[in-house]
């Protein structure tokens with residue numbers, strides 16, 4: 001049994017796996033880290049491995065206390081990944097993006113893949129059919145778009161994510177919802193058109209905190225799985241064990 005932990009920029013997500021099956025998912029705040037993990041391990045005493053991918057400000061040391069109890073693996077750039085990294089600055093590529101790319105490579109062999117993670121930031125990662133990781137894009141996530149419009153203006157309220165009534169927003173709130181949500185949909189469709197022009201066909205995987213909300217609004221066919229990062233973490237760890 002493996003406990004996987006994704007330390008994002010906003011919050012922490014975790015899942016317990018028995019082989020490839022997710023037994024339970026958890027979401028919690030950074031300040032609750034140790035207490036929540038202890039609770040999970042109490043509930044699942046058969047966990048033998050704890051596997052972490054962190055892009056937040058939580059380092060390996062935070063997990064050392066669990067080394068008495070089980071094997072701890074903290075993913076870094078030194079680990080073995082199942083793709084050829086063509087990023088010009090491989091050392092600065094986010095570990096979450098590397099794990100997503102690894103998961104896409106392992107789960108969908110011999111095809112072009114585009115992974116879109118709609119989290120704090122939205123990331124686009126492209127791995128071609130020869131397993132070359134080419135890069136992608138980073139843009140502000142939906143919540144970040146609402147928060148920054150509020151924080152950097154005098155008159156824009158802080159709103160929470162809502163489906164816009166129309167692309168023509170007829171009020172301040174509707175105009176902001178249209179800008180954030182429709183803006184993202186146009187952004188994705190624009191990127192997909194670019195990739196379609198250059199690559200004959202590819203699978204698109206959508207994940208992250210906003211994946212389920214967004215999946216319904218996209219016209220392109222997309223495989224939405226909000227658990228994809230944790231599943232990829234589990235798979236990438238198995239790959240590491242098999243290939244180290």
Ligand SMILES: Nc1ncnc2c1ncn2[C@@H]1O[C@H](COP(=O)(O)OP(=O)(O)OP(=O)(O)O)[C@@H](O)[C@H]1O
Nearest residue numbers: 008009010011118119120121141142143208209210
């Ligand atoms: N309780 C919540 N706190 C924060 N974001 C939430 C919450 N519920 C839903 N969301 C949505 O999830 C998005 C953030 O996604 P996610 O939780 O995957 O980010 P994260 O934890 O920072 O991870 P990462 O840094 O890997 O993107 C936000 O844009 C927001 O709309």
Ligand SMILES: CC(C)(CO)[C@@H](O)C(=O)NCCC(=O)O
Nearest residue numbers: 055092093094096097121123138
């Ligand atoms: C882009 C984020 C914030 C997404 O979580 C993370 O992957 C990160 O901090 N990346 C470092 C920069 C890069 O990936 O090129």
Ligand SMILES: [K+]
Nearest residue numbers: 117119120121
């Ligand atoms: K993300």
